[in-house]
Amino acid sequence: MVLVVDFGSQYTQLIARRVREAKVYCEIRSFECALEAAQRLSPEGIVLSGGPASVYESWAPAVDRRLLNLGLPVLGICYGMGIINQLSGGRVSQATRREYGRAELVIDDMTDLFSGFGVGQQTTVWMSHGDRMETIPDGWHVLAHSAGSPFAAFADGGRQLFGVQFHPEVVHTPRGREVIENFLFRVCRCQPDWTMGNFIEAESERIRARVGDGRVLCAISGGVDSTVTAALVHRAVGDRLVCVFVDTGLLRSGEADAVLRMLREEMDLDVRAVDAAGEFLRALAGVTDPERKRRVIGATFIEVFEATASEIPGVRFLAQGTLYPDVIESVSCKGPAAMIKSHHNVGGLPERMRLELIEPLRELFKDEVRAIGRLLGVPEVLLRQHPFPGPGLAVRLIGEVCPERLAILRQADSIVLEEVNAAGLYDQIWQAFAVLLPVKTVGVMGDERTYENTVAVRAVECVDGMTADWARMPLDVLARMSTRIINEVRGVNRVVYDISSKPPATIEWE
Numbered sequence: 001m002v003l004v005v006d007f008g009s010q011y012t013q014l015i016a017r018r019v020r021e022a023k024v025y026c027e028i029r030s031f032e033c034a035l036e037a038a039q040r041l042s043p044e045g046i047v048l049s050g051g052p053a054s055v056y057e058s059w060a061p062a063v064d065r066r067l068l069n070l071g072l073p074v075l076g077i078c079y080g081m082g083i084i085n086q087l088s089g090g091r092v093s094q095a096t097r098r099e100y101g102r103a104e105l106v107i108d109d110m111t112d113l114f115s116g117f118g119v120g121q122q123t124t125v126w127m128s129h130g131d132r133m134e135t136i137p138d139g140w141h142v143l144a145h146s147a148g149s150p151f152a153a154f155a156d157g158g159r160q161l162f163g164v165q166f167h168p169e170v171v172h173t174p175r176g177r178e179v180i181e182n183f184l185f186r187v188c189r190c191q192p193d194w195t196m197g198n199f200i201e202a203e204s205e206r207i208r209a210r211v212g213d214g215r216v217l218c219a220i221s222g223g224v225d226s227t228v229t230a231a232l233v234h235r236a237v238g239d240r241l242v243c244v245f246v247d248t249g250l251l252r253s254g255e256a257d258a259v260l261r262m263l264r265e266e267m268d269l270d271v272r273a274v275d276a277a278g279e280f281l282r283a284l285a286g287v288t289d290p291e292r293k294r295r296v297i298g299a300t301f302i303e304v305f306e307a308t309a310s311e312i313p314g315v316r317f318l319a320q321g322t323l324y325p326d327v328i329e330s331v332s333c334k335g336p337a338a339m340i341k342s343h344h345n346v347g348g349l350p351e352r353m354r355l356e357l358i359e360p361l362r363e364l365f366k367d368e369v370r371a372i373g374r375l376l377g378v379p380e381v382l383l384r385q386h387p388f389p390g391p392g393l394a395v396r397l398i399g400e401v402c403p404e405r406l407a408i409l410r411q412a413d414s415i416v417l418e419e420v421n422a423a424g425l426y427d428q429i430w431q432a433f434a435v436l437l438p439v440k441t442v443g444v445m446g447d448e449r450t451y452e453n454t455v456a457v458r459a460v461e462c463v464d465g466m467t468a469d470w471a472r473m474p475l476d477v478l479a480r481m482s483t484r485i486i487n488e489v490r491g492v493n494r495v496v497y498d499i500s501s502k503p504p505a506t507i508e509w510e
Contacts (some may be wrong), residue, residue, distance in 0.1 A: 001025040002190065003043040005034040007051030007061050007079050014466050015047055017365050018180050024190035035064040038049070038072065046189035048080025050167065055082035055092050063087075065367040073187045074115075078129055081163030085154075088161070091134040099148040105166060109143045112155060113162055115182050117175070124165035125173045126467075160187060196371050200232065203360045207236035214316040216358065217309055218243045219458070221390070222259030222394035225321030225361060228373040228384050230269055232360050233319045235376060241267050241361075244308050244314070246301060250392030250401070253410045265399045266379045276304045281481065284394060290510035293401070297391045318355040322362050323369060323465070331453045337495050352492040366465050386431045387465070390423025395510035399438035409436040410491045412455045416481055420459070423477045430462035432471070434485070435498075435509045443493030443502065452493040455485055460507055468502040482496040
């Protein structure tokens with residue numbers, strides 16, 4: 001196994017995910033208990049994550065120096081590299097030239113981490129730092145450099161300590177997987193014997209042992225996350241699972257009926273449906289702040305769900321389809337990560353309902369969940385659908401949520417998806433949708449002046465939800481979307497296309 005030490009990076013679980021993709025088991029522990037965890041777990045290697053702090057600040061998180069003296073291989077990534085450098089006698093300082101986004105890395109030494117690369121070869125990497133390694137310890141050698149980082153990768157080969165300034169775990173570092181696998185297999189000598197099938201068996205047994213003869217309630221939306229959660233829990237406890245589907249009135253056109261039919265007929269789940277559109281729209285009246293929207297939707301969901309649950313006897317557990325991106329953007333779960341936005345799947349229900357929470361997918365990413373769903377026999381039509389936010393169209397409708405604006409957004413969104421499907425692009429794009437902006441612009445239709453709404457089209461390419469790039473959709477597809485939306489959706493006279501990546505933007509607009 002490999003131990004991943006978390007310093008609060010948004011990408012910590014992504015590191016663990018890359019390790020798991022290489023079929024090596026790993027666990028994440030906070031920097032606060034890193035030494036104790038390493039001594040107890042006896043891993044083959046240790047990875048130190050990035051983090052939002054600077055290692056030279058007095059309050060910055062750190063690890064016990066003895067962690068580097070256990071005789072285990074250690075790889076430090078970004079902040080983790082700074083930790084290794086500083087604890088070993090090097091100096092870290094604020095960079096005069098920060099590096100954010102893509103950069104070109106030049107390989108200086110192809111042993112160990114860069115085996116398979118060539119000396120002098122350039123490779124694209126993803127940087128995200130405002131510090132630099134000012135000096136490195138005597139006797140250490142440089143493995144790679146970039147325009148802004150003379151020590152972009154280094155090593156103390158004798159002690160098997162390595163550091164990289166870039167992020168090999170993100171998809172925007174094309175050969176990052178090779179770097180990680182070189183560390184796992186060439187340096188740590190790990191064996192690739194951990195699979196998603198193992199995860200299903202272990203998690204099913206864990207759920208059965210925990211639930212015993214109790215009943216489990218599952219909040220299900222028909223999306224990939226909650227559907228796979230329900231399938232996994234159903235595999236563990238059978239008919240002692242009861243699913244509740246809440247129609248918030250914030251779903252896409254025809255979605256509620258289609259979801260219920262699929263869950264009941266295709267998956268043979270016990271699903272109780274609740275139409276609560278009126279409650280949600282009343283609660284959202286006058287609300288425009290994105291965070292307040294999410295809190296209002298979360299609170300209303302809790303009220304509706306709680307009322308429904310009270311009518312089902314013998315329930316002791318609540319299963320939710322929470323994934324790691326939901327957790328890491330909402331709270332710092334294992335380290336001092338910054339909160340990006342709240343998520344209505346994270347927190348709330350167990351405290352009010354006194355139910356024990358079951359979140360079997362909490363440590364996983366979307367594509368891993370899809371892989372598990374296929375092994376569990378979840379219908380492909382459910383697994384291949386694009387992610388849809390828990391708060392629904394409310395966070396794609398910028399400004400106040402009301403029936404009239406929801407109707408405009410639903411129609412525009414349907415057109416976007418129809419054209420993406422017609423062009424054969426649905427499975428190539430991670431997410432495609434429409435956003436209704438609180439912006440009116442002047443236009444001309446039939447020789448008359450108009451002053452109507454603006455719709456933004458958002459489409460991204462992504463693997464895990466943590467980073468994303470805007471999709472380079474063919475211009476003729478965008479042209480058809482624009483023409484249809486303006487011609488068919490009353491109240492819209494302008495369509496724009498979002499070409500921002502994540503980071504710095506998020507995939508959803510709110």
